[in-house]
Amino acid sequence: MKVRAAVYFGLSSLFARQISADPVRLIALDGEIHQPERAAVVERRQTANVTIPAPVVVATSPYWEGNDGPWSSFAFQIGKPAQNVRLFPATAATNTWAVISQGCPDGSPANCQALRGSFFNSNQSLTWVPNSIFGTSLEVNLGMEINGQFGFDTLTLGWQGDNGPTLEHSIVAGIAADTYWLGLFGLNPRPTNFTTFNNPQVSYMQQLKNTNKIPSVSWSYTAGAPYRFSKVFGSLVLGGYDTSRFATNNLSFPFYEDIQRDLLVTIQSISTTSASDGSTVSLLSAPMTAFIDSTVPYMWLPLDACQKFENAFGLVWNVTKKLYLVNDTLHSTLLARNASVTFTLGTKSTGGPTVDIVLPYGAFDLIAQYPLVANDTRYFPLKRATNDTQYTLGRTFLQEAYLIADYERLNFTVAPCAWHENAVQHIVAIPSVNSTTSPSSNSSPGSSFPAGAIAGVVVGIVVLIALVALVLFCLRRKRAKKRKAAELEDTSWSRPNGSDHSDAKLVPTAVDGELDSGAVHEMFAPHKQAYHEMHAPYKTDLPAEMGGNGSGYFEGNVPGRTEVEGSTPVFEMPGSEAHEMTTLSQFSQRGR
Structure with missing residues (x-):
């Protein structure tokens, strides 16, 4: 059965944000209609007496994992009593997925549960409310859609002692397919519209904002880099960003009109240096647009671009595994060469402000494991795209890029990561568009701020002044009428x-x-x-x-x-x- 995800995307107004409906629905695969308790949407009005919360820094786990990585995972607790799981942040997903026991069938490695980030057992949770089996409707264009057992349960960010926020009745899906080796934590705030409910179910990100646990519907993320220093873990901040992790730039991208590919950038060029004479070699025939998506590890590029990579790095496409496998000889050669690849991004095909994201060879030096291959094998995370809807910059790209997404102002920033050993974390809040109070964060007056966020704040201040003037004018007219009546x-x-x-x-x-x-x-x-x-x-x-x-x-x-x-x-x-x-x-x- 063809199953499609139902999602709604937020549209900002001047001082209020309203999520508009997109009538796509999740259809139950078992044909039954289940009516569990509905998730309550808590709305809290912003007043002068309300202290705006600080951003939430999601705790990383101490592990580097994944069968296509290694990748820095993050810590979560699901259910009551809490069950610890490790997940990857997914910029395209709208809810939380966790691996269930069926994900390790007979014949799996003995440590399969640990390899997959641990299991979530809904039968052991007192707060689990079942829904039904649905298609996840994620990465359909890449052929990576799977099914999940959806329901609602308590979800906490971080492990015990991390003091992360806890929300009841959050959407959780149990997955078994090995298409996604670890579960996912959805960062996209669009709600999900199940066919088993009349109303859309709110996302975890929107729940956090509605319950005043984060200052705005925004986040920042970088995947981390195991090849930098003594392994630099990933960073995920909800409602703000960490200035110690990126180099400031003034380039801001508007959200793309296709809500399923909102984080769309224009790649003006991809280049590297020649192994023979050190000259610049172009790896892209013409500018193209690509979707930034941490849900997947690979980079999908046009066939001609992949062929240019093949020529520049000696890569060979494995038709059976559909991977660029790297043998020991080629790996030694690439290590010695230590060539880097530069992605030049902009808001249009040519000209205008741009930003360069430079990936060293270490960012491409990944290991494929079971069940992708029988034995651990190095591979180069490049995929051949069959059409332009597949052009994607996955988690590999985000090892060297810092991504800040603001769903209230509908823009995002891509900045090169800054690498400073023993850097001190410095978290800055992104205020809501209807905020009138300074957020509580550890930011300083000299902290940098994304250009898109600055523009939104300026517009908000101007409109606020206009509204105040209008209110004063109306009050004076009303008083004048009263005096006349007297x-x-x-x-x-x-x-x-x-x-x-x-x-x-x-x-x-x-x-x-x-x-x-x-x-x-x-x-x-x-x-x-x-x-x-x-x-x-x-x-x-x-x-x-x-x-x-x-x-x-x-x-x-x-x-x-x-x-x-x-x-x-x-x-x-x-x-x-x-x-x-x-x-x-x-x-x-x-x-x-």
């Missing part, structure tokens, strides 16, 4: 209009619109009704003598008389004497 037409002493009592007390009126203790004050009601002719008796709660009729009933067809709302509060009219109001029309004139 002015009375006559400045002399007079009897109430229409009074036929010769002994009625004179009522003092306001002088020049000034309201003092001896003048009649208008009591402002929440609203004023239009005058209506009534055809039946109407009883008013007005505490005044109306024309001597002590019953408080009036004939609705008497000219000049108005409806008085039953909810009008009782007011005592100030003055030096008790004032008798002889007609309802006199009262209504003063209320205008």
